[in-house]
Amino acid sequence: MVIRNEKKYRRSILLIIVFISIINFGSILVYGHSGDITVNYAEKIGWNIKEYEYHFSSGNSSYKFDSSVIDRYKDYFRGGVDKWESCTFDGASIASFVEKSAQENAYIEMFQINDNTKGVAYADNPNATVDGNNLYTYCPIRLNEYYMDKPEYKDTTGKNDYVCAHEIGHFFGLKDLYDDNQDKLMWYTSASSSWSPSSADIKGMVVISGYYISRSHTFTESWSLGIEPDCETEAYRVYSCNNCIPVGYSYNVYYPPLGHLWTDDCDSVCDRSGCGATRTPPHVGVHLAMNTVTCASLAEHQA
């Protein structure tokens, strides 16, 4: 009787240990997923994109207005939409929107708020919905009348349209810019000198949302070669498709282990066997989820 009970307890302990191991292993898998990483690297080139954060899959989208939005704010938003719809890249239109009624489904829903604790306007990511690839299925954009009704906004022709265009940029997948980019639409404050998408904003948009509106956005998650740390500039030297010639530097202030190729001259199958990798179109920007190679570790390796 005692022996049987002991066996029962031993089995229970074993089961608990196995169960804990499974749970633990599962959590390692969760945290090891590359989607946990935020890429912030391209600020130096005038645009920065959210490959692993919420973004949209193309330039074709739709919007609607919350039922309480007044006409003036609807016009601001339509003005922002116009700014993107009039953009072209290589002669082709990059964005097209359909306005839906409040009862219909739309990718963007615009709300009007009055809240002094928030910014001028924002893409409300905590209340957005995305699919498994972090592509928006629904993105609320909130316009804050606390600021947008102030004379410097309301009475300045086109300023509130610019605010809306900035938020639509976030919807597409463009990040705010902080460094020397006050002349870009995605500059983080409402003091940008560019009230419409600049060529850099457009380039970022076509990278994140698809090269042209007819193409779908995909990106390569692993490409471990063609990039190396440059210890002098504390950046990463990135090689072009052809002949492994360095074409520029990927400044990666916040996440040194990551790199990014932003060359836009590689719109064909690119044999980089000399560098040890190949790539396929239509990527203009390719995220390089390389292993951690720091200047310190490189120096150690060379020594």
Place this chain on the structure above:
Amino acid sequence: MVYLKKLINILCVCFISFIVCSSSEQDTKLEGYLEGLMPVLSYEDMLQESELIAEVKILKKLSIAEIKKDPAYYNGWDGNSFFEALIVEDYKNTQMNGQKIVLKQLGNEKWRYENHPIFSVDEQFLLFLNKASVNNTISSIYYIVGFMDGTFDIEEYESKKYAKNRGREFNSLDEIKVKNITGLKDTIKYSNKKYQSIFLLNDLKYKIKDTLKDGDKK
């Protein structure tokens, strides 16, 4: 036999703790960054809009449940953090020294602005503060005027207190010139190939007094 039972009990407790810990860790994982256009406020704007300009010490983080009844808590939007904070020194001379306030910061462990980390207990900042309002309903909760631009780390060098704009490091001196928030004659600190703009807190105190005095004269 008794030991086995005890062992199983201990294992069960460990297991439950593990589950609780791992789920709370997952709850607080950063999901992404808040994105929005920040207003541009001059030093004078910030001074006028701020009811309090104070050195503030974070005492504790408040749970959302504690704060939800306040109308300034926007429609259940859970992108904010709330703290109980102590006014260490009020530079606008509104007799708030030593008082406690509730402070609202945009962002939480899941969602925050990229250059605006969530405050931690015992951290001390210089903050430009005003009362929060939603749809013109004024709350007792304070928010940071100018957001990142109204948040300064406090550092001590040679027994003098300096303030440094939080989360902002600049690549060149020109950038600092553009972004001189306070209008004070800033000292430039250079380290790690980055520039930081810092200023003496004492200078700020006098500047506030002078500016307010000028305002009164008008």
